[in-house]
Amino acid sequence: MSTAHFKIETWCETFSETFSHTERCQTCRECTGLMRMQTPCTDSNDAVCVCNYGYFMSELTGQCKPCTVCPRGQGVLMRCEHSHNTICEECLDDTYSDQDSTLDPCLPCTICEEGIEILMRNCTPDEDAWCHDPLSPTYPTFASDSSTSVTDPNGLWSPNPGGDATTPKPSSPHFIGRGLNENLIPIYCPILAAVVVGLLAYIIFKR
Numbered sequence: 001m002s003t004a005h006f007k008i009e010t011w012c013e014t015f016s017e018t019f020s021h022t023e024r025c026q027t028c029r030e031c032t033g034l035m036r037m038q039t040p041c042t043d044s045n046d047a048v049c050v051c052n053y054g055y056f057m058s059e060l061t062g063q064c065k066p067c068t069v070c071p072r073g074q075g076v077l078m079r080c081e082h083s084h085n086t087i088c089e090e091c092l093d094d095t096y097s098d099q100d101s102t103l104d105p106c107l108p109c110t111i112c113e114e115g116i117e118i119l120m121r122n123c124t125p126d127e128d129a130w131c132h133d134p135l136s137p138t139y140p141t142f143a144s145d146s147s148t149s150v151t152d153p154n155g156l157w158s159p160n161p162g163g164d165a166t167t168p169k170p171s172s173p174h175f176i177g178r179g180l181n182e183n184l185i186p187i188y189c190p191i192l193a194a195v196v197v198g199l200l201a202y203i204i205f206k207r
Contacts, residue, residue, distance in 0.1 A: 013027060013028055026046070028041035028046055029046050029047045029048075030047075031047065031049035033064075034051060034064035035050065035052065035064065037049055050082035050083075051064035052082075054067055054102075056082055056085045057082060057083060058085075068088065069086070070088035070100065070102065070104075071088075072097060072098055072099060072100060073097060073126035074089060074097060074106075075091055075097045075105040076088060076102065076103060076104060077089040079102065091125040091126070094109045095109060096124060097125070107128070109123035110123065110128050110129045111129070112131035117131040117132060117133050118131065
């Protein structure tokens, strides 16, 4: 009875895996540094600490180490967990990986539509294939090299060597004030003539 009472009072900071009248409760483990709590401490079980996200427990050192990043040309076969490191694999059999990652696997290469698209660049382990539709209204350049230009097979489009499209020269400014005044002259003349006729009629009427 007294043992159970002691455990309830110290439940937040201690635990005991067995019921005993002689063994004292043990202090709960604290997860610090690169460790995070996976399971909290209870009255009968200690807290379980594991390596934080982005780290794994090294069997050699017994410490948390950063997860390995798979480089370009390699994909993630098994993601890094607190118990093991990342496992990478070479991108083969028409697959590729064009960025460093701890999450992404090798991706399947793009296949150009037969009879519609033209293969402009073959797929490699670290670069996807690039297909081009000659009938497409836009002709993009490689994103990795702004100086690379692609010429339209039909001869309809070709950028400057620097990769920038030619910008047309701005036209000379056009002033509309003069034309507007010329359009108003025919309106002013009848109004002015009506005013003069009105004045003459008024003078004659007065006499």
